[in-house]
Amino acid sequence: MKIPFLDLARSYQTHATDIDARMRDVAASGAYVLGKNVERFEAAVADYLGTRFAVACNSGTDALKLGLAALGLRQGDEVITTAFTFAATVEAIQYVGAQAVLVDIDADTCNIDVGKVEAAITPKTRGLIPVHLFGLPAAMPELMAIANKHDLFIVEDCAQSFGAAIDGRAVGTFGNAGAFSFYPTKNLGCLGDGGMVTTDDVDVDRRLRELRNHGIGAAGEHVALGYNSRLDELQAAVLDVKLAHVDAMNERRRHIAERYNQSLSSAGARTPAVPANTRHSWGYYTIFVDDRDALRVGLADAGIATALYYSKSLHQHKHFSRTCRWASLDVATDLAAHCLSLPIFPEMRDDEVDYVASTTAALLS
Numbered sequence: 001m002k003i004p005f006l007d008l009a010r011s012y013q014t015h016a017t018d019i020d021a022r023m024r025d026v027a028a029s030g031a032y033v034l035g036k037n038v039e040r041f042e043a044a045v046a047d048y049l050g051t052r053f054a055v056a057c058n059s060g061t062d063a064l065k066l067g068l069a070a071l072g073l074r075q076g077d078e079v080i081t082t083a084f085t086f087a088a089t090v091e092a093i094q095y096v097g098a099q100a101v102l103v104d105i106d107a108d109t110c111n112i113d114v115g116k117v118e119a120a121i122t123p124k125t126r127g128l129i130p131v132h133l134f135g136l137p138a139a140m141p142e143l144m145a146i147a148n149k150h151d152l153f154i155v156e157d158c159a160q161s162f163g164a165a166i167d168g169r170a171v172g173t174f175g176n177a178g179a180f181s182f183y184p185t186k187n188l189g190c191l192g193d194g195g196m197v198t199t200d201d202v203d204v205d206r207r208l209r210e211l212r213n214h215g216i217g218a219a220g221e222h223v224a225l226g227y228n229s230r231l232d233e234l235q236a237a238v239l240d241v242k243l244a245h246v247d248a249m250n251e252r253r254r255h256i257a258e259r260y261n262q263s264l265s266s267a268g269a270r271t272p273a274v275p276a277n278t279r280h281s282w283g284y285y286t287i288f289v290d291d292r293d294a295l296r297v298g299l300a301d302a303g304i305a306t307a308l309y310y311s312k313s314l315h316q317h318k319h320f321s322r323t324c325r326w327a328s329l330d331v332a333t334d335l336a337a338h339c340l341s342l343p344i345f346p347e348m349r350d351d352e353v354d355y356v357a358s359t360t361a362a363l364l365s
């Protein structure tokens with residue numbers, strides 16, 4: 001059997017009839033950027049997540065960048081984030097001229113270690129970016145308490161976690177802003193690039209709308225130095241179709257994760273921890289094993305594609321090693337050497353899931 005890490009064409013086929021119809025409507029409409037489909041999708045996401053405002057833009061990276069800019073982050077400010085994340089989290093901090101300070105992760109959740117955040121705060125610290133890594137919510141109540149105590153803003157990086165929640169409250173509704181990615185591989189993905197910023201703050205919402213469209217204010221005047229970060233109508237229409245299925249897709253991911261957990265925890269892998277009050281959205285299913293490279297080769301020989309999220313902590317990359325600050329990143333460094341992500345996508349068939357679970361368990365035994 002050949003199991004891809006992801007099969008995006010299979011995902012498209014599942015919704016093809018509705019997607020094709022909506023795309024044809026857009027093509028015939030003559031309105032292609034920031035139109036009624038974007039407005040409709042923004043309203044649908046705000047409603048789904050339970051946030052006042054949702055502002056579409058053209059990627060998750062831009063969602064982070066726009067969120068930081070709308071909150072007034074400036075050159076010389078410091079922002080604390082996790083070392084175990086995709087580069088975009090830190091790139092966004094650097095695009096607005098701020099200093100990124102990396103904090104180590106909790107070994108069980110792989111999210112930022114809340115106990116190490118306060119030691120990284122200096123008089124220049126303005127904000128925190130927790131990342132809900134792999135779809136598991138970061139410890140938001142504890143992080144909010146730290147942010148309130150030190151008067152810091154929070155931008156949540158929700159790129160991997162659409163639909164995840166703590167005590168029923170969706171990620172992206174805790175901080176001053178939430179940044180989502182609709183890159184095709186994400187839980188809610190389009191057929192290209194796309195992103196969204198959520199906020200409850202009316203002024204942040206206004207600035208986001210200005211910044212994403214060349215700094216143009218409500219009266220049509222350029223009121224700020226903005227960006228070209230608009231979402232296309234085609235992508236908004238596709239996302240609107242898929243949003244109706246996101247709960248079912250996340251539920252299927254959860255089912256696959258549970259099947260993997262059953263087989264792999266008894267075979268000696270460290271399977272993902274899920275705190276009792278959290279809803280994991282299973283963007284990735286990542287295990288930690290002693291000899292990751294051998295397991296990866298064994299799975300490839302058996303026709304199973306895997307991926308490394310992440311093969312290095314950010315501070316181990318040339319650019320970030322020169323530009324970020326950190327104290328100790330021992331846990332992130334260690335986990336990067338032992339992580340392996342297995343295929344998990346809603347359209348995987350049960351026989352494919354069973355094959356991955358049993359082959360991985362056999363190779364570990």
Ligand SMILES: Cc1ncc(COP(=O)(O)O)c(C=O)c1O
Pocket residue numbers: 059060061062085086088089131157159160180181182183193194195
């Ligand atoms: C944690 C994290 N943050 C930010 C991003 C950036 O999203 P995009 O690729 O849509 O710019 C990604 C996506 O790869 C991500 O995984």
